[in-house]
Amino acid sequence: MMMEIIKTPSELESLRNSLIKNMDSEKSKLTVCTGTGCLALGAEKVVDTLKEAIEKENLTDKVDVTTTGCHGFCERGPLAIVHPNNIFYQKIGKNDVEEIMSETVLKNEVIDRLLYQHPVTGEKIVDRRNVPFYKHQRRIVLRNNEIIDPTNILDYIAHGGYGALGKVLYEMKPEEVIEEVKNSNLRGRGGAGFPAGKKWESCRNAPGEPKYVICNADEGDPGAFMDRSIIEGNPHSVIEGMIIGAYAIGSHDGYIYVRNEYPLAVRHFTLAIKEAKKYGLLGENILKSGFGFEIKINRGGGAFVCGESTALMASLEGKVGEPRDKIVHSTENGVWDKPSNLNNVETWASVPYILENGAEWFSKIGTEKSKGTKVFSLVGKVNNTGLVEVPMGIILREIIYDIGGGIPNNKKFKAVQTGGPSGGCIPDKLIDMPVDFERLTEAGSMMGSGGMIVLDEDTCMVDLAKYFIEFLKDESCGKCVPCREGIKRMYQILTDICEGKGSHEDLELLEELSDMLKDASLCLLGGTAPNPVLTTLKYFKNEYLAHIVDKNCPAHVCTALIKYTVDEKLCEGCMKCAVLCPEDAVEGEKDKIHVILQDKCSKCGVCYESCKSDAIKVE
Amino acid sequence: MSKFKITIDDEEVVVDQNTSILDAAKQAGINIPTLCHHESLEDYGACRLCAVEVTKRGRSKIKASCTYPIREELVVDTRSKRVISARKMILELLLARCPESQELQDLADDIGLKQVRFEKEDHDCILCGLCIRTCNEILGVEAISFKGRGPEREVTTPFEDPSAVCIGCKFCSYVCPVNIIDIEDKDGKRIISRWNTELELVKCKTCGEYFAPQRLLDYLKNRFEELPEVFIDTCLNCKREIFGDKLTENVYFEFSLI
Numbered sequence: 082m083m084m085e086i087i088k089t090p091s092e093l094e095s096l097r098n099s100l101i102k103n104m105d106s107e108k109s110k111l112t113v114c115t116g117t118g119c120l121a122l123g124a125e126k127v128v129d130t131l132k133e134a135i136e137k138e139n140l141t142d143k144v145d146v147t148t149t150g151c152h153g154f155c156e157r158g159p160l161a162i163v164h165p166n167n168i169f170y171q172k173i174g175k176n177d178v179e180e181i182m183s184e185t186v187l188k189n190e191v192i193d194r195l196l197y198q199h200p201v202t203g204e205k206i207v208d209r210r211n212v213p214f215y216k217h218q219r220r221i222v223l224r225n226n227e228i229i230d231p232t233n234i235l236d237y238i239a240h241g242g243y244g245a246l247g248k249v250l251y252e253m254k255p256e257e258v259i260e261e262v263k264n265s266n267l268r269g270r271g272g273a274g275f276p277a278g279k280k281w282e283s284c285r286n287a288p289g290e291p292k293y294v295i296c297n298a299d300e301g302d303p304g305a306f307m308d309r310s311i312i313e314g315n316p317h318s319v320i321e322g323m324i325i326g327a328y329a330i331g332s333h334d335g336y337i338y339v340r341n342e343y344p345l346a347v348r349h350f351t352l353a354i355k356e357a358k359k360y361g362l363l364g365e366n367i368l369k370s371g372f373g374f375e376i377k378i379n380r381g382g383g384a385f386v387c388g389e390s391t392a393l394m395a396s397l398e399g400k401v402g403e404p405r406d407k408i409v410h411s412t413e414n415g416v417w418d419k420p421s422n423l424n425n426v427e428t429w430a431s432v433p434y435i436l437e438n439g440a441e442w443f444s445k446i447g448t449e450k451s452k453g454t455k456v457f458s459l460v461g462k463v464n465n466t467g468l469v470e471v472p473m474g475i476i477l478r479e480i481i482y483d484i485g486g487g488i489p490n491n492k493k494f495k496a497v498q499t500g501g502p503s504g505g506c507i508p509d510k511l512i513d514m515p516v517d518f519e520r521l522t523e524a525g526s527m528m529g530s531g532g533m534i535v536l537d538e539d540t541c542m543v544d545l546a547k548y549f550i551e552f553l554k555d556e557s558c559g560k561c562v563p564c565r566e567g568i569k570r571m572y573q574i575l576t577d578i579c580e581g582k583g584s585h586e587d588l589e590l591l592e593e594l595s596d597m598l599k600d601a602s603l604c605l606l607g608g609t610a611p612n613p614v615l616t617t618l619k620y621f622k623n624e625y626l627a628h629i630v631d632k633n634c635p636a637h638v639c640t641a642l643i644k645y646t647v648d649e650k651l652c653e654g655c656m657k658c659a660v661l662c663p664e665d666a667v668e669g670e671k672d673k674i675h676v677i678l679q680d681k682c683s684k685c686g687v688c689y690e691s692c693k694s695d696a697i698k699v700e
Numbered sequence: 701m702s703k704f705k706i707t708i709d710d711e712e713v714v715v716d717q718n719t720s721i722l723d724a725a726k727q728a729g730i731n732i733p734t735l736c737h738h739e740s741l742e743d744y745g746a747c748r749l750c751a752v753e754v755t756k757r758g759r760s761k762i763k764a765s766c767t768y769p770i771r772e773e774l775v776v777d778t779r780s781k782r783v784i785s786a787r788k789m790i791l792e793l794l795l796a797r798c799p800e801s802q803e804l805q806d807l808a809d810d811i812g813l814k815q816v817r818f819e820k821e822d823h824d825c826i827l828c829g830l831c832i833r834t835c836n837e838i839l840g841v842e843a844i845s846f847k848g849r850g851p852e853r854e855v856t857t858p859f860e861d862p863s864a865v866c867i868g869c870k871f872c873s874y875v876c877p878v879n880i881i882d883i884e885d886k887d888g889k890r891i892i893s894r895w896n897t898e899l900e901l902v903k904c905k906t907c908g909e910y911f912a913p914q915r916l917l918d919y920l921k922n923r924f925e926e927l928p929e930v931f932i933d934t935c936l937n938c939k940r941e942i943f944g945d946k947l948t949e950n951v952y953f954e955f956s957l958i
Contacts, residue, residue: 559853
């Protein structure tokens with residue numbers, strides 16, 4: 082069955098059919114998530130133990146183990162699915178392996194304690210598709226993540242992989258491919274939402290050779306792991322999308338610019354490129370169609386600004402990764418001054434599905450101007466943290482409550498921060514807004530690449546704005562004055578406010594700086610940097626005023642403005658806080674009421690966290 | 701080459717395709733302040749002081765005029781309220797960074813900036829990059845570059861060591877818009893303290909006075925093979941004596957100024 086070079090789409094099809102036939106055996110199959118989240122939770126040990134057990138029990142002809150990319154439900158990892166009955170196990174450990182083998186694999190019995198339990202009804206759910214976290218999603222780009230082994234190209238081919246490429250190369254003209262992508266209304270998933278088909282067209286029409294196709298995999302937003310999970314879990318979908326794009330544009334040279342801090346992503350990309358070349362799906366004369374395309378991997382050096390397209394291209398050229406003014410678009414004058422088409426990971430990964438199912442299918446999903454689905458990394462104060470893919474236009478509430486399972490510890494939802502560090506905060510009162518490019522921008526935030534950080538009542542919005550501004554200050558390349566000097570000053574002002582040293586004039590100055598940054602910055606790092614400040618000022622001005630006028634941090638976060646004291650009525654004199662206090666700031670003896678010495682207290686909150694009788698108060 | 705008609709501050713100018721807005725304004729006699737621009741260097745767009753308001757297809761945006769190539773009909777306003785407030789804020793930030801700079805103070809006076817509301821720092825360099833770009837683009841020496849990013853950015857030699865390649869040509873000092881690169885010839889040495897660099901001077905073949913670093917003369921010899929010896933090993937005063945009034949007419953005259 083093994084053949085090396087695949088010469089035609091029909092050869093690809095027959096390979097696929099024989100792979101599917103081989104899968105239709107009586108064999109059980111265990112797919113274990115080995116995405117970065119599950120790996121951190123011990124998935125590797127689970128897989129090793131499983132493999133040992135299979136060997137020991139002589140079950141190699143009865144059961145297969147597949148390690149896959151991220152399934153998304155990171156909160157509940159390590160995750161596994163037992164086929165053919167689709168039994169979904171969560172929070173498994175190596176000690177569960179024996180039972181999974183003896184009960185589920187051999188006897189087809191479900192192990193109750195490993196099932197997901199509905200938090201409200203208490204019902205145990207066997208099929209993953211009925212778990213609320215998955216039920217409300219629409220997984221297109223991520224749909225193969227829990228199925229295929231990302232290190233095995235045959236797995237991708239068996240599940241339809243490279244089918245769209247065969248169709249494109251043999252049945253469509255480049256212009257028709259561009260037309261199809263234009264009709265699908267696919268917009269760039271990297272943040273700005275520029276129509277992909279239009280970009281491809283202007284690159285195709287731009288004079289100059291060679292033309293370059295680039296994949297931006299320099300995902301650097303704090304708390305974001307959308308692109309990482311796509312590359313780690315399904316690298317061939319990105320590669321297939323790039324080849325289709327290259328064919329449409331007329332490019333033979335591709336680059337993947339990926340963070341070096343994503344070692345697994347680099348490894349999977351490298352392997353995928355090698356395998357695709359081995360099968361004749363990448364390189365010279367792809368599928369013997371006469372079209373050739375090569376992809377090189379370029380590892381980034383860890384600068385956030387290199388996610389900006391012109392800085393990325395400078396870095397690709399071996400120069401310092403700093404942006405340039407892009408009055409002339411990169412599609413005309415990009416890397417090495419040649420026409421260059423850059424899209425991000427998720428955009429490229431969407432392409433094969435669009436070509437496979439047609440523009441009409443894709444454009445039926447989503448809202449009027451934002452089509453298809455979007456992957457978000459849902460993190461922060463939410464029960465079900467993880468990776469979610471939802472149709473554009475989904476209501477924010479559905480993401481946070483139905484998929485995300487609401488806020489932990491019965492705390493109150495306060496806001497959600499979208500769009501990465503230079504996105505904005507959307508307050509609780511807008512929780513029923515639909516999520517798409519337009520609505521997020523209207524609310525003062527942005528789609529960005531898809532970070533979604535949920536905040537509860539314990540978050541200080543001034544402190545939050547300061548956190549993101551500090552990140553941007555440190556990641557500003559420093560080339561242009563507005564960004565380098567302006568963000569630094571915004572950070573100083575926010576620090577002053579958090580320390581109770583702010584004034585009303587500071588708020589005016591913040592707004593003036595914001596206007597100037599938006600207008601005059603060289604690139605969008607500076608141009609969007611004011612968003613966290615402007616949205617918190619717009620929706621949470623009272624919190625700023627509380628810090629400035631009342632010298633009070635309502636969320637009890639800003640240490641300069643809070644004070645820990647002991648409630649004499651509740652203190653049991655247990656000495657716990659006194660022992661734990663790193664500053665020796667708690668005075669007291671056993672069974673006597675403790676006192677916190679304010680001049681020694683560093684406000685670390687250890688006493689507050691450790692007190693069993695809730696006797697420590699924060700003011 | 702295509703020509704385009706653009707309107708700058710109600711003034712109509714016809715320019716060649718890809719002329720920058722900054723140059724077009726100059727053509728129309730309109731002055732736009734700049735700090736990081738130099739006509740001999742590639743445009744960089746870092747200081748943003750040359751911001752103008754560009755209106756096309758009914759939408760207006762603030763853009764740096766130095767890096768904006770004209771490729772269609774545009775309406776440009778170099779003094780709109782938005783432009784002035786952006787420029788004022790940029791200057792306010794720069795003055796807070798370099799409070800002692802007379803050049804910045806003069807620009808601030810021109811634009812009517814009255815006060816600096818930020819805590820003053822004690823830098824002198826505005827990080828416009830002109831010195832670096834001159835050293836790289838014009839001379840190809842690459843003795844200095846930026847180090848660090850964001851607020852940590854500064855101009856220095858590799859590892860802040862004495863430069864192994866600086867030729868002591870003084871071009872960096874010459875282009876600096878805030879005049880902070882001091883170069884001093886003393887006791888047979890050219891001292892560029894900002895770059896931690898000292899270069900041995902050699903003596904003029906004719907008068908015997910110290911006049912130029914050996915590295916500079918080697919650079920000239922290697923780069924301009926046709927350059928006559930006298931333009932390498934003789935100081936300017938002696939060349940004046942040798943050539944008299946003819947010096948300025950000599951094809952190699954500009955080398956005399958180094």
